[in-house]
Amino acid sequence: MTGRQGFLVIDRLVRGVSSGGLRMRAGCTLDEVTGLARGMTMKEALHYDPRARYVPLGGAKGGIDCDPRDPAAYGVLVRYLRALRPYVERFWTTGEDLGLTQDLVDRAAAEAGLVSSVQAVFPLLDDEAAARRRLADAFAVEVGGIGLDELAGGCGVAESVLTALDRAGVPHAGTRVAVQGFGTMGGATARFLAAAGLRVVAVADVRGTVACPEGLDVEALLAARDAYGTVDRAALRPGDAELPGDAWLSAEADVLVPAAVSYAVDARNQAAITARWVVEAANMPVLAEAEELLAARGITVLPDVVVNSATNAWWWWTLFGDIGADAEEAFAHIRRAMRALVEQVLDRADEDGTAPRAAAHRLVADRLPEIAERFGCYA
Structure with a gap:
């Protein structure tokens, strides 16, 4: 037992799935995560476009009360994801947020036995293999070292x-x-x-x-x-x-x-x-x-x-196929939409x-x- 507290709040499910990042910070509270989950529902709805392939999901958020610089933080992250594995597998797609990088979330998710931190959305895809390749290719793109x-x-x-x-x-x-x-x-x-x-x-x-x-x-x-x-x-x-x-x-x-x-x-x-x-x-x-x-x-x-x-919309625009794994295409789409x-x-x-x-x-x-x-x- 670590004595740390972790939270998951699912504000709404759409098509049975919700979306929202996982944050880690000392002092993170249930009220904070609840407010963030409600905000994710709103972000998803604000990007609803009936003409797009990406259809908004529900809103959710995860939070861990731990300083990400603590030497024990990674182990806490793995145990959190392992404990919430059934939710990540079926109901909650997640990724980096305050205190965590996507690389760290991906590594911890794999150690916790998960296929992906966004695997709950895979059944909603027309071509899962192509979508996963497209997202992986997009994550490999760098612009000016970032x-x-x-x-x-x-x-x-x-x-x-x-x-x-x-x-x-x-x-x-x-x-x-x-x-x-x-x-x-x-x-x-x-x-x-x-x-x-x-x-x-x-x-x-x-x-x-x-x-x-x-x-x-x-x-x-x-x-x-x-x-x-x-x-x-x-x-x-x-x-x-x-x-x-x-x-x-x-x-x-x-x-x-x-x-x-x-x-x-x-x-x-x-x-x-x-x-x-x-x-x-x-x-x-x-x-x-x-x-x-x-x-x-x-x-x-x-x-x-x-x-x-x-941030959230880019993931789904890419995964669902509204944009490809190209920086200029992504930036142009983001600028138009925003x-x-x-x-x-x-x-x-x-x-x-x-x-x-x-x-x-x-x-x-x-x-x-x-x-x-x-x-x-x-x-």
Whole structure:
């Protein structure tokens, strides 16, 4: 017995299957995993396209209360997957999330006796062998030394930012961005935004915040990070400053991207934010009371269920055959889909006079009955 706690919450089954990642962090709770599972149901519904091969699944989430840096963490992960093997085999497709990489999940799943962490979806595929080859080929693709699977989500976050800027008539070049978290999602988001001409002025990791008003060298920082997204400070330039961990909140930026832990922005520390947009690359980073206070100050929060949904969607677009194992095809599809989705959400928010999160929830409420009628569900 390890004394560790692990959780699985299945919010909804569609066609008998649910989808949602597995996170590992010290302090992970059942309430947290429940909220994340509900968010996965919404992400799946928001990407429903009756013309696509990919048909959304239900939402689920797994969580383990353990520091991923703990020497015992891998053994805990294997025991968790072994204990939940019947669910992974039939009801729950999962993959990397906070604290875990897909390689680690795959290795632990194999050790736990599983064929794949997404094997529950295999019976829904027209050609399982071809689909599995396509996904494996996609995972083998690298762009600039980073795997396509690690870049897909950040491409979606970046496109969400660019869509918001375009609607507001704000030029990309020189727009300042601060990113909290430099792992898979934060790092990829920073890369795509820098490539679009934005200036990444602050990046926070577990060691603190690194900042430069003229813009950080994102590619150098990406090359200098470890598996947990921590940047080797030896890679910093003379003009790069090392600041406290919470300095990303008050950075002089136009866009703030929390891309690490949940509950990062609360009613107290939101007062430090001066950015015009907060774009939720992480799951549940802004607490509800903080979001209300930000809105009262004219700061728009683009919600996680929209912004970071491309990671999950990319898996299914690839597995079901809407896209192939090609980076440019994947990025083009992600950009089209995310721009259309963000536009829909912001249009609905304008029409209803609500916040983008409420608008996204209303879009979900419109789509879930149609999905249930067409494919059945177990809510």
